[in-house]
Amino acid sequence: MGNHEHHSETTLRVNGKPHTLTVDHRRVLLDLLREDLALTGAKRGCDHGQCGACTVLVDGRRVNSCLLFAVALDGREVTTVEGLSGDGEEPHPLQRAFLERDAFQCGYCTPGQICSAAGVLAEAAAGHPSYVTDPAAPSGEPVPLDREEIRERLSGNLCRCGAYPRITEAVEDVIP
Amino acid sequence: MKEFAYVRAGSVEEATSAYASHAGARYLGGGTNLVDLMKLGVERPAALIDVTRLPLDAVEELPDGGLRIGAMVRNSDLAAHLLVRDRYPALSQAVLAGASGQLRNAATTGGNLLQRTRCPYFQDLSKPCNKREPGSGCGARDGVHRDHAVLGHSAHCIATHPSDMAVALAALDGRVELYGPEGARRVAAADFHRLPGDRPDQDTEIRPGELVTGVVLPAAAAGLPSAYRKARDRASYAFALASVAVVLRLEDGVIGHAGLAFGALAHRPWRARRAEAALRGAAPTRAAFEHAADLELSAAQPLRDNAYKVPLARNLAVDVLSRLTDTALARRAS
Ligand SMILES: Cc1cc2nc3c(=O)[nH]c(=O)nc-3n(C[C@H](O)[C@H](O)[C@H](O)COP(=O)(O)OP(=O)(O)OC[C@H]3O[C@@H](n4cnc5c(N)ncnc54)[C@H](O)[C@@H]3O)c2cc1C
Ligand code: SF4
Ligand code: FES
Ligand code: FES
Numbered sequence: 001m002g003n004h005e006h007h008s009e010t011t012l013r014v015n016g017k018p019h020t021l022t023v024d025h026r027r028v029l030l031d032l033l034r035e036d037l038a039l040t041g042a043k044r045g046c047d048h049g050q051c052g053a054c055t056v057l058v059d060g061r062r063v064n065s066c067l068l069f070a071v072a073l074d075g076r077e078v079t080t081v082e083g084l085s086g087d088g089e090e091p092h093p094l095q096r097a098f099l100e101r102d103a104f105q106c107g108y109c110t111p112g113q114i115c116s117a118a119g120v121l122a123e124a125a126a127g128h129p130s131y132v133t134d135p136a137a138p139s140g141e142p143v144p145l146d147r148e149e150i151r152e153r154l155s156g157n158l159c160r161c162g163a164y165p166r167i168t169e170a171v172e173d174v175i176p
Numbered sequence: 177m178k179e180f181a182y183v184r185a186g187s188v189e190e191a192t193s194a195y196a197s198h199a200g201a202r203y204l205g206g207g208t209n210l211v212d213l214m215k216l217g218v219e220r221p222a223a224l225i226d227v228t229r230l231p232l233d234a235v236e237e238l239p240d241g242g243l244r245i246g247a248m249v250r251n252s253d254l255a256a257h258l259l260v261r262d263r264y265p266a267l268s269q270a271v272l273a274g275a276s277g278q279l280r281n282a283a284t285t286g287g288n289l290l291q292r293t294r295c296p297y298f299q300d301l302s303k304p305c306n307k308r309e310p311g312s313g314c315g316a317r318d319g320v321h322r323d324h325a326v327l328g329h330s331a332h333c334i335a336t337h338p339s340d341m342a343v344a345l346a347a348l349d350g351r352v353e354l355y356g357p358e359g360a361r362r363v364a365a366a367d368f369h370r371l372p373g374d375r376p377d378q379d380t381e382i383r384p385g386e387l388v389t390g391v392v393l394p395a396a397a398a399g400l401p402s403a404y405r406k407a408r409d410r411a412s413y414a415f416a417l418a419s420v421a422v423v424l425r426l427e428d429g430v431i432g433h434a435g436l437a438f439g440a441l442a443h444r445p446w447r448a449r450r451a452e453a454a455l456r457g458a459a460p461t462r463a464a465f466e467h468a469a470d471l472e473l474s475a476a477q478p479l480r481d482n483a484y485k486v487p488l489a490r491n492l493a494v495d496v497l498s499r500l501t502d503t504a505l506a507r508r509a510s
Contacts, residue, residue, distance in 0.1 A: 006179040025182045025224070028211070048212050049279055061252075061281045067211045068282065071182050072204065072226050119277065128256040131272040131412065135403070138261035138268075155412035156276020 010074045014039070015083025021070075029065035029073060030054045033080060041081035041111040045158070052157035055112040055119075056080045062119025064156075081111035084118060094118060097170040105161035113157045117171045120145070120153045125176075145175050177214050181223040188355050188389060191227050195385045196357065198223035203387060205287030206250070208279050213292060217301050218308060228284065232389055235259065241395030244353075247286035247388045251341070252277065254285060264393055266402035266421045270344035273406040276413050286388035289342055289352065289368065290380065293335040293443075294415055296320065306332045307376040317479070323417065326476040326485045328442040333376030334479060336440050337369050338415050343439035344404050346447050347421035348397045356386030365391065366437065369444030376443075397435065400425050401503040405496050406439070407488055416440035418489040424460075424500040426508070431455045431464075434497070438489050441476075448472040451493070460504075465497040466490070 011020045014037060021036060033039045033056070045053030047066050054066040057079040085092040094114045097103070104110045127140040132152045143149065150171050151164070159167065181198060185191035195201045200222030204210060213219040232246035235257045243263070245254060254260060255271040275283065297303040297315035304313035316324055316334055324334040345352075345365035352368045354361050369380050382388070402423035408414040419439035425432040434455040438446040451472035458464040469490040476486045 005181045008182055025180055026177045047215065049208055052276065052278060055278055062278050063282045064208070064278045067208050067279075069182075069204070069207060069211065069224075072184075072207070072228065074184075116278065119281070123252070123256075123277065126256075128252060129261065129268065129272060130277075131269070133272075135261070135265050135269060138258055138265075140258050152412050153277055156278050 008071050008074075010071050012070070012073055012075075013077045015079060023070045025069060025071050027070045029056070029058075029068040029070050029078065032070045033065065033078070039080050039082050042115075043108055043111060045109070045112075050158075051109070051112075052116055053109050053112040055115045055157065057115055057119060060119075060122060062116050079115075081115055084114065092118070093174045094170070097173040098167075101166045101170040101173065103166040103170040104159075104163050109157060109159045109161075109163075113154065113159070113167055116154055116157045117174075120150070120171070121174070121176075123153070124149070145171075147172070177217075178220045178222075180221050182226065183223065184226045185230060188230060188232070188387060191225050191230060191387055192356060192385055194223075194225045195387075198225070201225055203227050203286075205248070205284035206279075206282035207287075208275070208283050209287060209291040213299070216299050218292075218299060227286070227387065238392070238395070241398055243393040243398070245285050245391045245393070247284060247353075247390050249285050251275070251280035251283040251285070251288060254341075255280065263398040264344075264348055264402060266347060266404045266423060267341070267344040267393070270340040270404040270406075270419075270421060273404060273416075273419070274340040285341075285391055288339055289345075289388060289391075290382070291339055292379065294338045295324065295335040298335065307335060307372075310375075310377050320481075321479050322481045323415070323440070324479060324482055325442050326478045326482055327438075327446055327473075328371045328444070329477070329479075330372045330374065330376070332374050333372035333443065335372065335376065335443055337379070337442070337444050338440075339445075340404065340406060340416060340419060340439060342369065343419055343437050343445040344402075344421040345391060345393075346445035347423055347435040347437035348402065349394050349435060351392045351394075352388060353390040353392060354382065354386045355389045356383055358383070360389070362392070366445065366447040372443045379443075397423050400433075401500040401507070402435075403496050403500055405492050407492060418485050418492060420489065420492040420496050421445075422493070422496045422500055424497065424504060426460060426501070426504045429459065431458050431460050434468075436468075436472075436493060436497075438493070441485060441489055448493075450475075455497075460497070460501040462494065462498060465494045468497075469493040
């Protein structure tokens with residue numbers, strides 16, 4: 001197990017269930033999910049924060065799990081694509097929309113796109129602006145999501161297959 | 177990656193004393209730059225002092241009408257804060273121009289200021305780099321340097337500072353609050369980052385063990401027209417090739433104050449003091465804006481492959497000054 005200086009007991013709630021593990025401080029959340037918990041939805045693309053394939057939600061906010069040390073997340077709530085629909089009986093509306101729009105080819109980026117889109121919907125509902133939001137209207141009211149907003153807000157998720165037009169349409173389908 | 181100890185700090189004093197008692201310590205913010213550099217082997221800390229749970233996560237109004245942003249405020253929360261959007265729009269726009277939604281949710285105000293250069297030689301252990309390894313040489317000078325500095329560079333280093341946020345803070349006369357072994361102090365945001373000179377390993381004025389605790393925005397800039405504009409290789413999610421932050425005050429039809437800073441042109445946000453002096457008291461005309469921008473950029477010393485940055489920065493500055501003048505005049509008319 002190595003030196004105790006370099007490991008810590010860490011508790012994370014993942015998709016609603018608590019997990020207590022002794023983690024090497026070098027363990028990033030992505031590896032903990034994929035290797036320790038066998039949740040392989042989140043993907044490793046670049047491993048450097050550049051592609052978004054590893055996107056999950058931590059305390060409801062989308063983040064790149066390849067750049068987060070698990071030990072620093074002690075006590076946090078993690079949601080992966082496997083847990084997005086709650087009990088898993090019915091797919092999440094975003095998952096259904098991606099299927100209906102055929103918004104992928106190889107599917108490698110898809111879990112990240114879907115988790116990121118879930119984050120986008122929550123951010124827009126909370127009134128968070130983006131770079132393309134009209135700066136003249138700081139209101140705190142929900143930001144309406146048009147195509148330009150969706151494209152800008154999802155720009156941290158790359159798709160090597162170039163499925164962007166359908167991804168944008170799928171997200172448009174679930175806008176409340 | 178080398179093994180490291182981990183300490184979660186609960187207070188500022190705890191953080192600075194943990195730093196002092198661990199050789200080879202680094203503070204851990206959102207980790208979006210530090211973890212990346214640790215994976216690359218550029219950073220090899222023996223201990224990480226996690227500062228993300230310090231009670232420095234609020235944006236507060238100050239009695240004098242300014243604003244204090246805690247160092248742990250996440251970039252996305254800073255950009256979305258209503259007082260920031262309303263009173264210092266350039267800052268909100270600059271933060272939103274950087275990185276991605278996921279990265280901004282993790283990145284902190286302190287970490288953003290202290291992020292390292294994106295120079296590819298700095299990130300590649302097999303290449304010479306005076307910033308990473310003093311005395312090893314500069315791979316970029318005769319290599320790939322299209323993204324590098326045109327102002328204030330030295331024989332030792334031609335890197336630029338990548339932060340968009342820091343450019344807006346410099347233009348708005350923000351101040352960086354620090355706490356360290358010698359107590360608390362404040363440094364003007366425009367002077368916080370250094371020029372490389374013969375010490376390119378030193379990005380900023382921060383002293384060993386000092387913690388960024390916050391950033392203060394002055395009441396004087398609150399509510400003035402301000403804006404940030406960024407030119408990059410693609411429409412979103414790319415570092416700047418050139419950028420500009422401007423804050424403008426008109427008085428009786430002439431320019432009372434213009435705060436202007438360029439990004440991606442130098443080792444620090446480039447506060448355009450010569451341009452500002454030329455604008456003070458001038459009528460807000462396109463000719464005046466062009467004259468001021470040219471005056472500032474006449475000091476540029478482009479490298480073999482980055483002369484394009486000079487006209488790009490000039491046009492950005494003229495455009496933003498013109499737009500803010502329209503905003504200011506429209507406000508007065510209404
Ligand atoms: C793919 C990608 C694209 C990006 N694009 C952009 C962009 O377009 N524009 C832009 O501006 N940025 C961009 N960034 C950079 C991003 O903004 C920074 O990584 C982020 O702001 C750093 O904040 P952090 O809290 O994660 O810092 P960390 O990674 O935690 O820390 C960075 C440094 O600061 C030190 N530190 C952290 N907090 C403190 C503190 N309070 N006091 C003292 N020292 C501290 C750390 O020890 C470390 O040396 C990009 C990053 C990535 C990965
Ligand atoms: S420009 Fe600076 S950071 Fe880049 S290789 Fe040269 S010394 Fe290193
Ligand atoms: S794997 Fe995390 S962003 Fe690419
Ligand atoms: S569907 Fe293949 S990478 Fe997006």
